[in-house]
Amino acid sequence: MQKSLIVALDFPEKKEVMGFLAHFDKEKLYVKVGMELFYQEGPRIVEYLIAEGHDVFLDLKLHDIPHTVYQAMKGLGKLGVTMTNLHAAGGKEMMKAGLEGLMEGAGTRRPNLIAVTQLTSMSEKRMQQDLLIDAKLDDVVLHYARNALEAGLDGVVCSSLEASMLRDALGAEFKKVTPGIRMKEDSVDDQKRVVTPLQARQFGATEIVVGRSITRAENPLKAYEAILQQWQGVEIG
Helix, strand or coil: CCCCEEEEECCCCHHHHHHHHHHHCCCCCEEEHHHHHHHHHHHHHHHHHHHCEEEEEECCCCCCCCHHHHHHHHHHHHHHHCCEEEEHHCCCCHHHHHHHHHHHHCCCCCCCCEEEECCCCCCHHHHHHHHHCCCHHHHHHHHHHHHHHHHCEEEECCHHHHHHHHHHHCCCCCCCEEEECCCCCCCCCCCCCCEEEHHHHHHHCEEECCCHHHHHCCHHHHHHHHHHHHHHHCCCC
């Protein structure tokens, strides 16, 4: 069964990734490679992680004209990742082009493709002021998610606070991948819409992405196991 707790490898280079993974001995993880790591190390970091037996969510949030996204996704499809993403704000035509490119690059074993709705660092007030989107945040997220579904995508990145709304509107099978996960005692840092792993489960998230609560923990394995236990529905403390 595919793991649904994704560990964000928010490190600047491979050496730090290897140091972190050493805490897990032979445990195979589902990990996220984002812009920071990918832009420093390139595709070889993905190849290394897959060779080590880990599933990879490649989080590059593509957003460009449809043809460019198509070509980029065709290349990413060859890497063997489990999941990747793009920005729903690019529109349905761009999302469809991205999916087509991913299918062409990957062949028979296509990665899941999900769309970013609104970043979890974005508040409704900031969205309206900075982006001039004169609508409620929930309405924008649902509209973007519905566009992603109609474009053939597998799900979206969203806040756990929006997961139940999306589940009710678009179905339980539509992926709701949720960052902004913290334990009660952790700092929220630059996130605005933050929940615990147990709350994310209750709200209907299908996968959670956890970074600092694990990667900056004194004992990463212990932190991972505590978060996994809570994500599986067991209250801690």
